[in-house]
Amino acid sequence: MVQYQQARFDASFAALSDATRRGVLEQLGRADASITELADRFEMTLTGMKKHVGVLEHAGLVVTEKVGRVRHCRLGRPLAQEAAWIEKHRQLWEARFTELDAVVEELKRKEQADGRNTRK
Amino acid sequence: MAATRESEPTPMKNDTTVERKSERELVVTRTFNAPARIVFEAWTRPELFQRWWVPKSFGLSLLSCEMDARTGGTYRLVFSHAASPEPMAFFGHYTDVTPPSRLVWTNDEGGDGGAITTVTFEEGNGRTRVVMHDLYPSKAALDEAIASGSTSGVGETFDQLDELLVAPGAGVPR
Numbered sequence: 001m002v003q004y005q006q007a008r009f010d011a012s013f014a015a016l017s018d019a020t021r022r023g024v025l026e027q028l029g030r031a032d033a034s035i036t037e038l039a040d041r042f043e044m045t046l047t048g049m050k051k052h053v054g055v056l057e058h059a060g061l062v063v064t065e066k067v068g069r070v071r072h073c074r075l076g077r078p079l080a081q082e083a084a085w086i087e088k089h090r091q092l093w094e095a096r097f098t099e100l101d102a103v104v105e106e107l108k109r110k111e112q113a114d115g116r117n118t119r120k
Numbered sequence: 121m122a123a124t125r126e127s128e129p130t131p132m133k134n135d136t137t138v139e140r141k142s143e144r145e146l147v148v149t150r151t152f153n154a155p156a157r158i159v160f161e162a163w164t165r166p167e168l169f170q171r172w173w174v175p176k177s178f179g180l181s182l183l184s185c186e187m188d189a190r191t192g193g194t195y196r197l198v199f200s201h202a203a204s205p206e207p208m209a210f211f212g213h214y215t216d217v218t219p220p221s222r223l224v225w226t227n228d229e230g231g232d233g234g235a236i237t238t239v240t241f242e243e244g245n246g247r248t249r250v251v252m253h254d255l256y257p258s259k260a261a262l263d264e265a266i267a268s269g270s271t272s273g274v275g276e277t278f279d280q281l282d283e284l285l286v287a288p289g290a291g292v293p294r
Contacts, residue, residue, distance in 0.1 A: 013143050013259070082140065085266045089148075090138040092175075097136055097150045099172035103162045104154045111158065 011059035012082075020044070021052050025061060025075065032074040035064075140266075143259035146235075148252040156243040159250060160220035163239065164189035174199070183207055191217045195225065233261040 015021055020042055027033060027041065039049035053073055056062035063076045136150045152159045162168045170185040183198040196211040209229060216224035221241050227234035235254040242249045256262040 082266060086138050086140065089146075090136055093138060093148050093150070094136040095175035096172055097152075099175050100159075100162055101152065103168050103172050104152050104158055107158045107161060107168075108154050 012061055015055050015059035015061055018052070018055075021056055024049075024052060024056060024073075028062060028073055028075045032072055034070045034072055036070070038073065140262070141253075144256045144262055146254040146256075146262060148254075149249065151247055151249045153247055155246060156220040156241040156248045159248045160223070160241050163223060163241075164217070164219070173197070189214055189217050189223070191215065193217070230261075232257060233264065235261070 016025075023042060024038055027038065033041075035049050035053055036046065038053065039046045042049065053062060053064060053071075057064055057076070060076045062073050064071050064073045066072075136148065139147050139149075141147045162172065164187070166185045166187040169187060170182050173185075174180050174182045180199050180201050183200050185197050187193075187195040189195070191214055194211065194213045196209060198207050198209045200207045210227070212226035212228040212234070214223070214225045215236075216222060216238075220243075223239040223241075225237050227237060233256070235256045238253045238255070240251045240253075242251070254262075256265070
C-alpha cells in the first residue's frame with residue numbers, strides 16, 4: 001500500500017510539472033468537465049488536451065469515464081488525499097497561530113505599557 | 121496597500137496557508153499584527169513558545185520544553201498523549217538564530233528522515249509575515265509524513281491532527 005502510494009506520488013509530481021496540467025487540476029477542483037470543455041478553456045486541440053489528461057490519469061490525479069461520446073474528467077484520489085492532509089495540517093497551524101496571536105497581543109500591550117512608563 | 125491610513129487598521133485577513141512547494145518542501149505562512157521582534161520573541165522564549173505550540177483544543181500536554189534558541193543551541197520538547205503510554209520527545213538543534221528575522225532548526229528525533237525547518241519573519245507596516253519552510257531530506261520522507269496523516273478515515277480528523285501535532289515538521293513520531 002505504501003509502495004503503491006509512493007509510486008503514485010512520483011507520477012503525481014511529474015504530472016504537476018506542467019502549467020497546463022496544473023491548470024486542468026485546478027479547473028477540475030472547481031467542477032468536473034469533459035475533455036472537449038477543457039480543450040476549449042485552455043485553447044488547445046482535442047488531441048493536445050487528451051495527452052495532458054492522459055498524463056494526469058496515469059498519475060491517478062484524474063479519473064475519466066466515457067459516457068456515450070463524451071469523456072468526463074474529475075479529480076482522482078491521491079491528489080484529494082494529499083489535499084485533505086494539507087487541509088488538516090493547515091487547521092493545526094491555524095489553531096497554533098490563534099494561540100500565538102494571543103501571546104503576541106499580550107507582548108505588544110506590555111511593550112506599549114513599558115514605553116509609556118519610560119516616557120513619563 | 122499603501123492607501124490605508126495609519127489610524128484605521130487594515131481589515132485583518134491573516135489566513136494560514138499550507139502548501140507543498142515541491143517534492144521535498146512544505147511551506148506554512150501566516151501574518152501577525154505585531155513587529156517582527158515581538159513575534160520572534162514568542163518563537164524563541166520557551167515560556168512563551170509553550171503557550172501556543174500545543175493548542176488547548178488538541179488533548180496533548182507538554183511535559184517539558186527546553187529551548188536554547190541560539191545558533192548551535194538545542195531544544196527538547198516532551199509531550200504526553202492519552203493514546204500513547206510513553207511520553208514522546210522531539211528534539212534537535214538550532215543551526216541559525218538571527219533575531220528578529222530568521223530561525224533554523226533540525227528535527228533529529230526521526231533520525232535521517234527529519235526535516236530542516238527554516239522560519240523567516242518579514243516585517244512591513246508594523247505586521248510580520250512568518251514563512252515556515254520544512255525541507256525534508258527526500259521526497260519519500262515527506263510522502264511518509266503525509267501518508268501517516270492520511271491513512272485513517274475522515275471521521276478521525278482529530279486523531280490525525282494529534283499525530284501531526286506531536287511531530288511538527290518531523291514526519292512520523294517514533
